[in-house]
Every structure is written in C-alpha cells, then in structure tokens.
Amino acid sequence: MPDVSAKPPAGQSSPALSLDPAQVKISQRLETLKTTESGLTTAEAARRLAEYGPNALEDKTESKWRRLLNYFWGPLPFLIEAAAVISAVRRDWPDFGVVAGLLLYNAVVGFWQDNKAANALAALKKNLAPRARVMRDGAWTTIPAAELTPGDIVSVAAGQIIPADLLLIEGDYLSCDQAALTGESLPVSKKIGDDAYAGAIAKQGAMTGVVTATGGRTFFGRTAKLVGAAGAVSHSQRAVTEVGDFLLVLAFFLALILVGAQLYREVIAPDDWSWDRVGSIAQYVLVLLIASIPVALPAVMSVTMAIGAYTLSLQKAIVSRLNAIEELAGVDVLCSDKTGTLTMNKLTVQSAISYGAFTSDDVLLFAALATQKSSEDAIDLAVMAALPAHDALDSFKQKAFTPFDPVSKRTISTVADGSGGVRHYAKGAPQAISALVRPDSQTLQRYQNEVAALAVKGQRALGVAMSEDGARWQLVGLISLMDPPRADAKATIAEARGLGLEVKMVTGDDVAIGDEIAAQLGMGSHLLVASDVFKGDVKASALPRSVVDAVERADGFGRVFPEHKYEIVKALQSVGHIVAMTGDGVNDAPALKQADCGIAVSGATDAARSAAALILTAPGLSTIINAIRVSRQIFQRIESYIYYRIAMTLDIMIVVVASIVFFDFQPLTAIMIVALALLDDIPIMTIAYDNVPVAPQPVRWDMHRIFIFASLMGLIAVAETFGFLLIGMRWTLDESLQTMIPIDPGQLQTLLFLQLAVGGHLLLFSVRTKKAIFSPPYPSARLFWAIAATQVVAVLLCLYGVGVDPVPGAAIVGVWLYCLLWVVVTEIVKTIYWRLAGRRDKNLTASHVALAR
Numbered sequence: 140m141p142d143v144s145a146k147p148p149a150g151q152s153s154p155a156l157s158l159d160p161a162q163v164k165i166s167q168r169l170e171t172l173k174t175t176e177s178g179l180t181t182a183e184a185a186r187r188l189a190e191y192g193p194n195a196l197e198d199k200t201e202s203k204w205r206r207l208l209n210y211f212w213g214p215l216p217f218l219i220e221a222a223a224v225i226s227a228v229r230r231d232w233p234d235f236g237v238v239a240g241l242l243l244y245n246a247v248v249g250f251w252q253d254n255k256a257a258n259a260l261a262a263l264k265k266n267l268a269p270r271a272r273v274m275r276d277g278a279w280t281t282i283p284a285a286e287l288t289p290g291d292i293v294s295v296a297a298g299q300i301i302p303a304d305l306l307l308i309e310g311d312y313l314s315c316d317q318a319a320l321t322g323e324s325l326p327v328s329k330k331i332g333d334d335a336y337a338g339a340i341a342k343q344g345a346m347t348g349v350v351t352a353t354g355g356r357t358f359f360g361r362t363a364k365l366v367g368a369a370g371a372v373s374h375s376q377r378a379v380t381e382v383g384d385f386l387l388v389l390a391f392f393l394a395l396i397l398v399g400a401q402l403y404r405e406v407i408a409p410d411d412w413s414w415d416r417v418g419s420i421a422q423y424v425l426v427l428l429i430a431s432i433p434v435a436l437p438a439v440m441s442v443t444m445a446i447g448a449y450t451l452s453l454q455k456a457i458v459s460r461l462n463a464i465e466e467l468a469g470v471d472v473l474c475s476d477k478t479g480t481l482t483m484n485k486l487t488v489q490s491a492i493s494y495g496a497f498t499s500d501d502v503l504l505f506a507a508l509a510t511q512k513s514s515e516d517a518i519d520l521a522v523m524a525a526l527p528a529h530d531a532l533d534s535f536k537q538k539a540f541t542p543f544d545p546v547s548k549r550t551i552s553t554v555a556d557g558s559g560g561v562r563h564y565a566k567g568a569p570q571a572i573s574a575l576v577r578p579d580s581q582t583l584q585r586y587q588n589e590v591a592a593l594a595v596k597g598q599r600a601l602g603v604a605m606s607e608d609g610a611r612w613q614l615v616g617l618i619s620l621m622d623p624p625r626a627d628a629k630a631t632i633a634e635a636r637g638l639g640l641e642v643k644m645v646t647g648d649d650v651a652i653g654d655e656i657a658a659q660l661g662m663g664s665h666l667l668v669a670s671d672v673f674k675g676d677v678k679a680s681a682l683p684r685s686v687v688d689a690v691e692r693a694d695g696f697g698r699v700f701p702e703h704k705y706e707i708v709k710a711l712q713s714v715g716h717i718v719a720m721t722g723d724g725v726n727d728a729p730a731l732k733q734a735d736c737g738i739a740v741s742g743a744t745d746a747a748r749s750a751a752a753l754i755l756t757a758p759g760l761s762t763i764i765n766a767i768r769v770s771r772q773i774f775q776r777i778e779s780y781i782y783y784r785i786a787m788t789l790d791i792m793i794v795v796v797a798s799i800v801f802f803d804f805q806p807l808t809a810i811m812i813v814a815l816a817l818l819d820d821i822p823i824m825t826i827a828y829d830n831v832p833v834a835p836q837p838v839r840w841d842m843h844r845i846f847i848f849a850s851l852m853g854l855i856a857v858a859e860t861f862g863f864l865l866i867g868m869r870w871t872l873d874e875s876l877q878t879m880i881p882i883d884p885g886q887l888q889t890l891l892f893l894q895l896a897v898g899g900h901l902l903l904f905s906v907r908t909k910k911a912i913f914s915p916p917y918p919s920a921r922l923f924w925a926i927a928a929t930q931v932v933a934v935l936l937c938l939y940g941v942g943v944d945p946v947p948g949a950a951i952v953g954v955w956l957y958c959l960l961w962v963v964v965t966e967i968v969k970t971i972y973w974r975l976a977g978r979r980d981k982n983l984t985a986s987h988v989a990l991a992r
Contacts, residue, residue, distance in 0.1 A: 174290035178274030187288040194353035210246035296345035310346030330545035443827035455757035463752030468774035469839035476722035477646035488525035502616035572602025597655030639836035644695030663694030669703035704730035789853030822925035830916035885944035
C-alpha cells in the first residue's frame with residue numbers, strides 16, 4: 140500500500156492510492172492513509188496539499204495568441220508572407236493587398252474553428268464540487284473542494300457532488316448517480332466500506348468518507364486525462380496537406396526552371412542589370428507559386444462544411460468541429476453508448492408476474508403502496524408510472540415507512556385503507572423478499588427460475604410482498620424493469636447498416652442487459668465483457684493484434700469503463716477504421732474526443748458536448764443518418780473541387796513555365812494570375828450547394844486516385860491551353876490572320892487569361908460528376924449562375940480592358956468556341972478513365988471476397 144506520508148522521488152508525481160475494500164478493513168485503510176476518524180490537523184493537511192497538489196484538474200491550455208500565431212507559421216504561410224514583403228518593398232500595393240488578404244482570411248477561419256472546437260477540460264471541471272464539508276482539527280468546517288487532500292474526512296449528503304474519491308466509513312445509506320462516470324443506468328447503493336467516485340451525484344441518504352484520491356488521481360481525473368490526451372488527426376487535414384505537398388513540390392521544380400531561364404535572360408546575359416529586375420523575377424515567381432498552391436482550399440472546405448453545418452442545425456444537430464462533417468462521410472464503424480443513446484435512460488416496468496390468488500394489477504398496486512409518493516428514485520418512479528389507474532392510491536394513507544438500505548435491500552410501508560384496515564407492503568431485491576416471505580420449496584423454485592429468466596433477458600427483477608399483521612408475509616409477485624430502447628433506435632441502426640456502417644454497442648451495464656437490447660434492435664448478440672478483452676497490462680498505445688481482432692469481431696461490449704471506450708476506439712482506428720462514437724456522459728468524453736467523429740446525444744453532459752464534434756439537441760438518433768448523408772454529399776463536393784484545383788494548377792504552372800522557357804513569352808501578368816485565382820475560387824464557393832448523389836458506402840480520401848485523375852485532367856487542360864498559345868502566337872505573326880482579327884502580344888495575354896477562366900470552369904462542370912456532363916444530377920442553380928456571372932465579368936474585363944489589354948468581341952467568341960470543342964475531348968478521356976477504374980474496383984472486391992472465404 141502506498142504511504143501518503145512519504146514524498147515521491149524527485150521528478151515523479153505522487154502515486155495513485157489504490158485501496159481494495161474487499162481485502163482491507165476500514166481500520167487498516169485509515170492507518171494506511173495516516174488518518175483517524177477525527178480527520179487531519181490543519182498543518183498535516185497543508186503538508187499533504189503541498190505534496191499531492193490541489194484537488195483540481197491540471198490545465199495545460201495553450202494561449203489563444205499562441206494558437207493564432209501558429210497559423211502564420213509553416214511552409215505555405217512563409218511563402219505567402221515572402222510574396223507580401225516583396226510586393227510591399229516594390230510598392231506593388233494591389234498585389235500586396237490580395238496576398239495579405241488571403242493569408243489573413245485563412246488564419247482567421249482556422250483560428251475560429253480551433254477556438255470553437257475545444258474546451259472539454261473546462262466542461263469536465265464544472266462537474267467537480269466547488270465546496271466540501273470536511274473535519275479538520277476534530278471539528279467540521281467547510282472549505283473549497285480544491286483544498287481536499289488524501290486522508291481528509293468528508294461528509295456528503297443528498298444533492299451534493301462527491302468532491303473526491305472516498306472510502307465510506309460511517310452512515311446508513313448513500314445512493315449515488317454515477318451514470319455520467321461509469322455508464323450504469325441506475326443509481327448505485329453505497330454502504331460502509333464502499334468507494335464513492337468524484338463527480339458522482341448523491342441522490343439519497345448521507346454518509347461520511349475518507350478521501351483516498353484527489354485531482355488527476357481520482358477515477359474522474361483519469362477520465363479527464365484521457366480527454367486531454369485524446370484526439371485523432373483529421374483525414375481532411377491530411378488530405379489537404381498531401382495535396383499541398385504534391386503541388387508545392389511540382390511548383391518549386393517548375394519555379395526553379397523558370398528562375399534559371401529568367402535570370403540568364405535578364406540578369407546574366409545583358410550587360411546592364413539591376414536589382415529591380417531580380418526583384419521583379421522574384422515577385423512574379425512567388426505570385427505564380429501562390430496561385431499554383433491551393434491557398435483557397437482550406438477556405439473552400441470551411442465554407443462548404445459551414446453550409447453543411449447550417450443544414451444540420453436546422454435538423455437539431457450542432458457541429459462544433461467543422462472537419463468532423465467530412466470525417467463522418469468516411470465512418471464505417473459507429474460505436475454507440477447504450478444508456479440515453481440507444482435507450483430512453485428511463486427505467487420502465489416491462490411486466491408484472493403474480494403468485495397465488497393475486498393479479499398483475501395487485502402486484503403493481505402493492506408495489507406502489509410500498510413506495511413514497513415523493514421519491515425521486517428511478518425504480519420508484521417506474522413503479523408509480525406503471526399503476527393501472529392514476530387515482531388508485533387516493534383511498535390509501537401511508538402511516539409508516541421504512542426506506543431502502545443496502546443491508547435489508549427492501550422498503551416496507553404500513554398503510555391504512557379507506558375502511559380503516561391496516562396492512563403492510565414490501566418491495567425490494569428478489570432475495571430480500573423471498574427471505575421475508577419464506578415460501579414453500581416449489582414456489583421458491585419457480586420464483587428463483589423467473590428471476591434468473593429475467594436476468595438472462597437483461598431485465599431487473601423487483602419482488603413484492605404483503606402482510607396482514609406485519610409478521611406473516613405472502614408473496615405477491617415480481618416486477619420486471621428495464622431501460623427500454625428509443626422508439627427510433629432500431630430503424631436508425633437499420634439505416635446506418637444500409638449506408639455501410641457497422642454498429643457496435645458500448646455500455647457500462649452488464650452484458651446480459653446489452654444482449655437483450657441488442658437483440659431488440661437487431662444489432663447482433665456477440666457482446667463481450669470489456670475487462671476480458673482489455674486486461675490490466677493492455678495499453679491503448681500498444682494493443683496486441685489479438686485484442687484488435689476481438690474488438691473488430693465483437694458486436695459490442697458490456698461492463699465498460701472510460702478507459703475501455705477510449706481503447707475500443709483506438710483499437711478500431713489502428714486497423715484503418717474511421718470511427719464515430721455516440722454518448723452522453725463524462726465517461727464517454729475521452730472516446731468522443733478520440734473518435735474521428737464524436738456525437739453527443741440529446742441531454743449530454745457539458746463534458747460530452749465539449750468533447751464531441753456533433754451535438755444532437757433533439758431526442759432520437761435519426762439526425763445521425765441525415766448527418767451521414769449530408770457529409771457524404773459534402774465530401775463529393777470537396778473532392779470535385781480538388782480535382783479541378785489540381786488540374787488548373789498544372790495547367791497554369793506548366794503553360795507559364797514552358798512559354799517563358801521555350802518562347803521567351805510571358806503568357807500572364809502577375810495581376811492576371813491573382814485575378815485568375817479570384818475568378819476561379821470565389822464562385823467555386825457555391826459548390827457547397829451543388830447537387831450530388833449520396834454515396835451508398837462510406838467514402839474516404841483515396842489520394843492515389845485523386846492525383847492520377849486530377850493529373851490526367853490537368854494534362855488535358857495543359858494541351859488545351861498550350862494549343863491555344865501556339866495558335867495565338869502564330870496568329871500574331873501571320874498577316875492574313877491579322878487582317879481577320881488583329882491581335883498583338885498584349886492582347887494574346889488577355890485571350891490566354893480568358894481561355895484559362897473559361898476552360899477552368901468548363902472543366903469543373905466535367906469533373907463534378909463521373910457521368911456525362913449533361914447527365915443528372917445537374918449543377919445547382921447557385922453554382923451555375925455564380926459561374927455564369929463570373930464569366931460575364933471576365934468577358935467584360937477583356938472587352939473593355941480593365942487591368943488587361945482590351946480585345947475584340949470576335950476574339951472572345953473564338954475563345955469560347957475553342958473551349959467548348961475541348962469539352963468533348965475531356966469528356967471522352969474522363970469516361971474511359973472511370974470505366975477502367977470501375978472495373979478495377981470490381982476485381983479488387985472479388986479478390987477480397989475470395990480471400991475472406
């Protein structure tokens with residue numbers, strides 16, 4: 140046993156106090172804690188407080204300023220900042236404003252999301268008791284709960300939050316609601332020698348206990364530590380990073396070629412060179428790099444998901460972490476808490492079994508007569524709600540009442556009826572009632588068999604007895620109680636499976652109860668005891684393969700503690716599953732935060748809501764199905780944008796570098812590149828409203844396929860733009876063509892700008908669907924008209940020469956006809972690719988099925 144009077148070695152924290160009431164007597168535990176029933180002295184309490192620290196959760200929250208500055212640190216921000224500095228030095232204020240605006244916009248959006256997403260520890264702290272009644276120097280006093288220390292003697296009563304982990308040493312009875320901590324659906328009866336956990340709520344009774352653990356060493360504190368350590372990296376963040384890295388490497392490679400060619404032409408070869416030329420080259424290259432890298436991708440994703448979040452809010456679901464919407468699209472395993480999630484979290488009477496001449500109505504009535512009307516106990520409330528008639532008790536008057544206690548495990552009441560007769564009624568644990576009644580062996584055998592049968596079904600049995608004189612008791616019957624499934628739970632689970640999700644139940648209740656609920660909901664009956672899978676030496680950071688396999692095969696888990704829920708999620712994630720977790724209690728918070736998408740159901744605690752990414756504000760789980768559908772549509776919209784953005788980046792970069800290197804012709808000015816970025820990405824924000832089908836199975840980022848298809852589309856776009864450049868250069872040199880439509884090099888730049896704007900948006904219409912461009916689902920009205928308006932702006936800019944050299948209307952018509960012809964080529968290549976990819980997917984699926992067999 141640890142000795143709290145001994146200080147821990149330097150550099151180490153004090154050991155957690157692990158005391159087993161089944162093995163050590165209270166007197167021995169008090170001796171181990173170096174305390175007595177008179178409590179600690181003020182001096183000793185101060186010494187221990189200095190040694191063990193305050194009874195509070197450690198706060199390691201990073202400052203908001205530091206989090207904000209992180210968005211200005213990294214390869215991409217450095218690139219944008221360098222371009223802004225060079226633009227400012229050259230006093231090129233239009234470029235500086237655009238570049239700096241992009242940088243600030245991305246930082247503000249990212250910081251806003253981060254600030255909204257996370258304060259689970261603060262919510263957990265709200266569950267700790269602010270003050271505690273403690274004995275110091277032999278006298279009772281009230282102190283802040285943070286000043287409690289191991290060895291303190293504390294008094295707790297109904298309505299209070301348990302301030303620390305306690306060993307109960309005095310008092311008759313204490314009923315604790317610890318559902319938020321352990322997931323148990325009913326309040327737990329405590330007696331002398333039992334442990335009470337910090338954060339639990341005392342519902343009935345009053346007892347005195349000695350503090351065995353405080354702060355982070357408590358059961359509650361360990362849960363908080365798990366919340367602090369939990370958290371999976373977003374798949375969308377990884378996807379954006381990979382896209383950025385791919386384009387960054389390509390952009391730098393092409394930029395080096397461009398810089399080398401330009402330095403030779405403008406600095407090395409000429410006799411007269413200047414730093415201004417060097418600065419001009421550097422600025423152009425940096426602007427080109429910024430236009431090539433998808434700096435607007437995070438903004439597009441944020442806007443798309445924010446609109447999705449608004450859609451979900453109309454369906455009574457609040458999104459607290461935007462990227463969780465995208466994560467939900469790929470979820471293939473849904474781990475669902477039982478109490479309050481799959482069930483009503485409200486105990487109800489399932490049936491009444493009568494004995495002898497009594498009826499089922501008698502069983503319910505007599506059980507109600509053995510209950511105090513004012514009781515808030517879950518069992519009592521269920522009994523009263525099950526009465527055949529609401530006025531059934533009006534003619535009875537309760538004269539005496541013996542409350543439930545952990546020793547007798549029954550309540551007894553003395554009741555006078557309307558005619559003046561007095562009877563006695565009892566209800567309680569089946570074994571307590573049978574001991575009171577002492578039935579004959581045949582009746583006892585039937586009674587015990589029915590109790591066992593109810594237990595197998597996961598139902599709780601309540602015995603009922605009646606006596607005329609208070610000495611001889613008759614067995615009236617049994618009442619079965621259960622927390623029933625939610626009305627929509629079965630349909631929700633069926634729909635989830637129809638969308639390709641595997642649903643696993645995770646509950647703190649016994650496996651028998653979980654099995655019964657699972658059977659009613661059609662979830663499978665292969666539930667395991669969590670402690671049998673996650674043994675004491677098993678850690679979430681290094682789970683054996685056998686444990687991971689067991690978690691994958693299981694339909695669910697019973698007798699689950701917070702560590703188990705966290706480990707279950709980690710186990711599934713370790714083999715590539717994208718996991719959603721639903722829950723409502725403090726005990727669910729670590730797993731909710733660790734899950735790729737944590738879902739706090741209606742009525743969840745503050746800790747669960749803060750740790751979750753999706754918060755349901757209305758009863759029922761149907762919103763989860765709607766969220767999955769919405770998320771899969773959002774995923775496809777973002778995927779379409781990425782296809783388009785990679786392809787256009789390849790187009791712009793390769794054409795610009797090739798034309799400068801091979802023809803010494805700058806096809807676009809710096810302001811044109813920035814304008815293209817704005818014309819391309821601003822209307823594309825409306826892709827958040829695009830019409831897309833709901834994928835029948837979970838979808839996730841297949842970066843290999845994304846890069847191949849986007850690069851293929853990019854090469855088609857390069858061929859289109861480079862072909863237009865060759866035609867344009869030929870046109871400027873051919874006198875006969877000049878007589879038809881006169882074009883000079885400056886106007887050719889304008890036409891290339893227009894071709895990239897037109898061709899880019901036509902490419903988006905093509906890649907947004909795997910079907911033919913004119914097949915449904917058609918583009919949404921918002922997307923179509925936003926792009927149409929952008930094209931009108933681009934045409935007017937080119938026609939009237941706003942920021943560019945003006946061009947004739949006939950040339951603009953020619954650009955449009957040229958781009959429309961290339962749409963046919965793009966569609967042919969796209970159709971061939973997706974047909975080949977579809978065949979490959981079918982072959983892979985067939986191979987996997989064969990291997991599984």
